[in-house]
Amino acid sequence: MQILSRNEASDRSGNIELSSVDVTVDVSGAPELAREDYPVTSRLALTTAAPRLFIDVAGRVDAVRIDGEDRAFTAEEDRVWIDGVPTGAPVEIEVDARCRYSRTGEGLHRYQDPEDGLVYLYTQFEPNDAHRAWPCIDQPDVKPRWTFHVTAPAGWVVSSNGPLDASEELPGAPDSVRHDFGTTPPLSSYITALVAGPWAVVDGGHWQGGAADGGHADLRLRLMCRKALEPFIDSDDILEVTRAGLDFYHARYGTTYPWGTYDQVFVPEYNLGAMENPGCVTFNETYLSRTAPTLSERQRRANTILHEMCHMWFGDLVTPAWWDDLWLKESFAENQGATAAAAATRYRGEWASFAVNRKAWAYEQDQMPTTHPIAADIPDVAAAKTNFDGITYAKGAAVLKQLVAWVGEDAFYAGARRYFQDHAFGATRLGDLLAALEAASGRSLEQWKGAWLETTGPSVLSASWSTGPFGEVTDFTLHQSGGASGGVLRPHRLVVSTWKFGGGRLEATHSFDVRIEGESAPIDPEGALAHPGGAAEVDMVVVNDQDLTYAVSRLDPHSTDVALAYAGTCPEAITRAVVWAALWNALRDGLVDPRRFVQSALVAVESEAEPAVRDRLLALAHSAIRDYLPGGARQGLRELLSAATIRYARETGDADAARAFTRAFITEFEAYGPGAFTELVRGYAAGDDIDLAWRARCALAARGLVDADGITAWRDADGSGEAQRHAARALASLPDADSRAGAWESVFSGALSNDILSATLAGLAASSWEGDAGTGAAIDRMEEFWQSHTIGMSLRYVRGVLAVGLDIDRPGTVAQTLDALRAWLDAHNIPIDTSRIAPDAPPADNSLCTVPPTALLTAVSPHYRASAALLQNSGKDNAARPADDAAPVAVSDADIDRVAQQLAAAYPAEDRAQQQQNYREHYLFYRNDGENVQTLAGALATYTLGSYNAWRGSNGDDDTLDRTYHSLLAQYRQQTGNIKVDKDDYLRHIMLGMQLILATAYCHNVESRGHLQTAGSHGLKALFKTAPERIRLTPEGISLNP
Secondary structure, rough: OOOOHHHHHHHHHHHHHEEEEEEEEEEOOOOOOOOEEEEEEEEEEEOOOOEEEEEEEEEEEEEEEEOEEEOOOOOEEEEEEEEOOOHHHHHHHEEEEEEEEEOOOOOEEEEEEOOOEEEEEEOOOOOOHHHOOEOOOOOOOOOOOOEEEEEEEEEEEEEOOEEEEEEEEEEEEEEEEEEEEOOOOOOOHHHHHHHEOEEEEEEEEEEEOOOOOOOEEEEEEEEEEEEHHHHHHHHHHHHHHHHHHHHHHHHHOOOOOOOOEEEEEEEOOOOOOOEEEEEEEEEEHHOOOOOOHHHHHHHHHHHHHHHHHHEEEEEEOOEEEOHHHHHHOHHHHHHHHHHHHHHHOOOOHHHHHHHHHHHHHHHHHOOOOOOOOOOOOOEEEHHHOOOOOOOHHHHHHHHHHHHHHHHHHHHHHHHHHHHHHHHHHOOEHHHHHHHHHHHHHOOOOOHHHHHHHOOOOEEEEEEEEEEEOOOOOOEEEEEEEEOOOOOOOOEEEEEEEEEEHHHHHHHEEEEEEEEEOEEEEEEEOOOOOOOOOOOOOOOEEEEEEOOOOOOEEEOOOHHHHHHHHHOOOOOHHHHHHHHHHHHHHHHHHHOOOOOHHHHHHHHHHHHOOOOOHHHHHHHHHHHHHHHHHOOOOOOOHHHHHHHHHHHHHHHOOOOOHHHHHHHHHHHHHOOOOHHHHHHHHHHHOOOOOOOHHHHHHHHHHHHOOOOOHHHHHHHHOOOHHHHHHHHHHHHOOOOHHHHHHHHHHHHHHHHHHHHHHHHHHHHHHOOOOOOOOOOOHHHHHHHHHHOOOHHHHHHHHHHHOOOOOOOOHHHHHHHHHHHHHHHHHHOOOOOOOHHOOOOOOOOOOOOHHHHHHHHHHHHOOHHHHHHHHHHHOOOOOOOOOOOOOOOOOOOOOHHHHHHHHHOOOOOOOHHHHHHHHHHHHHHHHHHHHHOOOOHHHHHHHHHHHHHHHHHHHHOOOOHHHHHHHHHHHHHHHOOOOOOOHHHHHHHHHHHHHHHHHHHHHHOOHHHHHHHHHHHHHHHHOOOOOOHHHHEEEEEEEOOOOO
16 A cells, blocks of 8 residues: 655645545445455545546545546556546546455454354544545545445444434345435544444433533434443443533533434454544444453543543544644543543542553653654654554643643633634644634743653653751752753643651642742742751652653652652552652662562552552552563562462452452463462363453463363353454463464464454463574564555554563573664664663663772772671671671762762763762662661672672672672671761762672673673772682672682
8 A cells, every 4th residue: 555645645635625425335245254345436526626636545446437427547556546637616526446344453344253153344544544445535634524325234233423314225135224324524534434233232312412602412322342242231331431521521622512423332353442433433342341340441441432532522523634733632532531531430530540551651652762752743644653652642641731730721621612613623733722722821832832742751850858957848949850851841830749657657748839941940939848847747759749740750769768668558549649650660760679669569559449550550560570670580579479469369358459469460470470379370260250261271371281272172162252362362372382383374374363463472472482482583574564464463563573571681582682673673774772672782881881990999998807807707607796786877868979979080071970870870779779778787798799790790690699698798797886887988888889780780791791800800809808719709698718
């Protein structure tokens, strides 16, 4: 297929005025799967200024007529070129074609239910796949009126955008019925729709109402799904949300719903979550469940229902003229769906869910090399398809929430009403909406647009303060960094809150409404905390409480400690969500130890009252283990997570929570969880709960604890379409060479439907197979697959192939995967830095791998006598000696900055700022790990361990590292009890020791390794005044070789 460019679309819409399209479709032969296509005729009433034009159609064109007369045409892939079209006067162009049924979820998709053999059809078009189903002018700024006539088998239910006017049997064809639909208001092609099949229908009655424009709507509400799913559609909840949404939007948008009807159809093998076809909204049928859906699943569905409903105005009534203005529809629908759910339905915690769920998607994508502005440059449709992402959706929605906070909610909705009134049924650009908002708010938004919509990366916000001699809090300041946003400092309005811990829970003490446009702004200008004892009210400071803006919010070190210990006791769900989001961002940025995060999450999740936050914490704990720890450090936490979740599942009295905990338990078992739970998982696999049964069956398959015959037997006994998908995943995950070869062969065969392709790739990724994963070969074939398949299938392929985990404890597999990616990117001249994935070979100027100058390492330790004494007494019974019970060393931020600056001064001038930041972060990393001890003994143990491992060239696995540290700590405690602690000396030991440990872990190139060995040797000599070769350090402690 050819790719429609923005310039081509602009040229065509500038020459053509399309007033209506009349489409006649015959799908009466759809139940016969041998029939691969169907006849369709489109009649386009238009006026053109150019005598040559093209109509979009992906199919075989049989005839073209202009005003009833046959005309010659040229078929060029998915375009039909027509010459000699009369100009300046209305004409009708009629195109007869045969279009193909789809198995990829694009165009007119056909699905046969394996459970009962019934066949179902539905369309899916965004951004421009309408011409796969019928001839049309397939671009968003061309908005004709549409009339559909559909011939389908008798007994089928047919739905489209307009209300059904009439249905009648065709003369001479008693098995077929023609359905004629009413003409729609002006509508873009990508949201036209056809759904046909023996659907089960739930009559939801009517909704009646109107908006401030004086209109009145009487909407028939229907729900549709496959007949096999009819017993499981929880229609009361869906219809309750639907009615609440219609009330909510009519009260705020000022324009009455214009589309005449409201069908909501749950369809199989869907590429998306849902699609906003007016009058005929389609949803992925995974929003229905054969078991009782949990509250968080119903909440997610409610958000999607309201998201699509918002599109009836933002996107359908007023449509972006081109795909570079997706913010005008997807960001608004994402934001308003959450707003409506929180304000108008029982799902009041939706903004908490957004803060800890959807925004994580945005932060992650916004910090990748492939990030883009919200108002992105979209030169063609292919670029548009890759921009339906976390930036367009979640970041756009978060930025919109900030806009509402900035201009005020009343002004925002007043601007929206003006926008709909001025541009109803039209196509707009970003400036049209901003003009309406400026008029309503009285504020210029030009600077706001530049800072928020035309830049990339998140802002980073943090707070600082000083504490006086009597506990008064002064200089309470909000800071903004543009380091992650290209230096851009954005305008924010947000809430900073303070909390104290007492009575076993966190309690709010103050909430400050703050505006910041530059690098800093005062938080407490009135001095609410500047009184004696004010510091007692500041156990935790939460930046961006209420989640009003889009920014990575940093917790200060003390707040981090308090949050990790007590976040679950905070009474406000939105605050808990913001805090967990901040901790997760800190984990991803290397500022919080993943082990500590997992332990804290598992404590908090047991009592988490907000289901969406609970479920997210379980997912984050799993991800922290799988994605942010080396293989050697995972097993202990997997055992902890498995034991905790199954215990919680058994002890809770909440059925939803029990299901969530059990799912998390099975997920962890699949990822090499403890073998001791195998029989328990087998029990779930054989159980009556079909959801848990298939999760358990897939987990057993991935571990090689069931064979192909067993999986096939389960599939055949179930018989459902869902079972087909689950079984495909399970079979592909079997950890043996033949199963994997067969799975990869099916992937490349071109015979799989969209859902089965994704399931097969997911199985390959989940397998416990430790041989060649096949990823390299799949990457090599990526371009071939892309060119021979539709873009929807290609996106599924790429996502599935690259859904691989990396383990730095297995450097060969890391190198194999990254080398294949780098080779592909290099071959296609794509300059993306894959070192962000796993820095196994950092660039030469990587500051982490810049080893400390020798002068620092040889002069750092005045306590070599303690170290020498430690060696002399290494063979004695230290348990009999009194231990050092020194209090933790108290250091301030100023102390940390001063020592970091002193150490950085030994580097070249151009490197000092970065090294100072590195040393500060090294200390914070040490302090934030709850296993580390804040005493001189802890500092010396860290420096000794870092020097020894750098000299030896390896840290070993995490368990060995931890045991060795604690053995050293025990030995040093016997020698440091009478030493007066100098804070600067204490900090230097930790900063340099952590630098050596981290560099040993992450710097693997030959040059770095040589420098590290030299650095480690110097450090050991400075500590022990002996040759490093004589020193032996093990998990049992340190000793001297003979």
